[in-house]
Amino acid sequence: MWFILPVLGLILGAYLGSTVTFQLPAIYLKYMSIAVLASLDSVFGGIKSIMEEKFDGTILLTGFFTNALLAALLTYLGDRLGVDLYYAAVFAFGVRLFQNLATIRHHFLINYRKKRSLRRGEKSE
Amino acid sequence: MNKAHWHIPITIVFLFLGILLSLQFQAQTRFASDLALQKTETLIAMVRGLSDKRQKLALEILDLGNQLRSQMESTQDEKKLLESISQQMEKLNIVNGTTDLKGSGLTITLEEYGTVFYTDLLKIVNELWNAGAEAIAINEHRITSHTTLSYTEYNFDEEVQPFFEEDYMMFITMNHEKLDYPITIKALGDSNNLEKGLTLPGGIMDDLALSNVYPELEKKKKLTIPALHSPSTYFFLNEYTPEKSNP
Structure with missing residues (x-):
């Protein structure tokens, strides 16, 4: 039951976000969406690193915030410069997101098979 | 892998992710409900509904205006009545010597x-x-x-x-x-x-x-x-109303 605490955190965060009356101006919607994408990528990266047993809390936390901020800032800079960095960020983070998801799925499958073969081995013995 | 080690950072990260997601969700819903992004058909339906509503409200305004006018008139009548009553009162006071x-x-x-x-x-x-x-x-x-x-x-x-x-x-x-x-x-x-x-x-x-x-x-x-020192009081006086005579 290792995932209960993070899920509770997610629910609490969603509740806090819905109670906040602050309304984001429509101009910043684009940058906000990129920040959300970047943070989603960071979160899945963190889950992947847990699966691979290489987890580092500091890397995750710093990565989460800096990725989100930098993604938003770079998109803003791109808008100022006339280069649509928005699509580049969406592409980069999207690809990484799916890769992370695929890795997580692989690990789940490997773990499941290992357990099953172990159980079979126990039964056959 | 130290389990207590990764629980806390992940929870913090999920908390912030939740906040970000719900904020973004709200903002996106607001943005999507913007009129400029609506379909033409829905816009036409909205315009029709709103103009119907407006007509109804205009009728209501007319109705309420009429009501207001009639109320004003009735209060004016009451005022006139009060004025005439108070004038009569003054006259009676003068005649009866109470002022x-x-x-x-x-x-x-x-x-x-x-x-x-x-x-x-x-x-x-x-x-x-x-x-x-x-x-x-x-x-x-x-x-x-x-x-x-x-x-x-x-x-x-x-x-x-x-x-x-x-x-x-x-x-x-x-x-x-x-x-x-x-x-x-x-x-x-x-x-x-x-x-x-x-x-x-x-x-x-x-x-x-x-x-x-x-x-x-x-x-x-x-x-x-001066007014009367002791205005007279009446105990036996009753207004006379003629009896209806049978034809």
Whole structure:
């Protein structure tokens, strides 16, 4: 039951976000969406690193915030410069997101098979 | 892998992710409901609905305006009614002598010489009414429909039987109170008319002069006439309504 605490955190965060009356101006919607994408990528990266047993809390936390901020800032800079960095960020983070998801799925499958073969081995013995 | 080590950072990260996601969700919903992003069909439907609503509201405004006008009229009627009632009240107060009055008029002062009977006072008062007086008072006694003018004979010495007229003291009484000299009659009205009414040749002044009474007349621009000291109360009076006669 290792995932209960993070899920509770997610629910609490969603509740806090819905109670906040602050309304984001429509101009910043684009940058906000990129920040959300970047943070989603960071979160899945963190889950992947847990699966691979290489987890580092500091890397995750710093990565989460800096990725989100930098993604938003770079998109803003791109808008100022006339280069649509928005699509580049969406592409980069999207690809990484799916890769992370695929890795997580692989690990789940490997773990499941290992357990099953172990159980079979126990039964056959 | 230390389990306690990764729980806390992941929870923190998920918390912030939740906040970000719900904020973004809200903002996106708001953005998507923007009119510029709607389909033409829905926009047309919205316009139709809104114009229907507007027509209904315009009708309601008309209706409410009519209601307001009728209410205003009814309150105006009430105001007029109240005004007329209060005017009637004032008139009744004036007539019944329950309020002090002021205005221009005439004063008649009678000093204590000669012989003045209460009938002389009655004559003067009658003459004043005839001449158009609107309110009269004698020595601060207001004259109304209930005023009595009379006289009492008073014997100072009970044991000595009065023999001559001079042994009696005669008092003029008004509303059963003794009238003291000098007797001042105040009358509100057109002072010229009042004076003329009294000083007609062969009139009341000439009559009084025969008995050596020379009243002093004085026109005044400002006169105040007091209210009744004790306004009369009625117990037995009921309004008469004629019975319906059978044909």
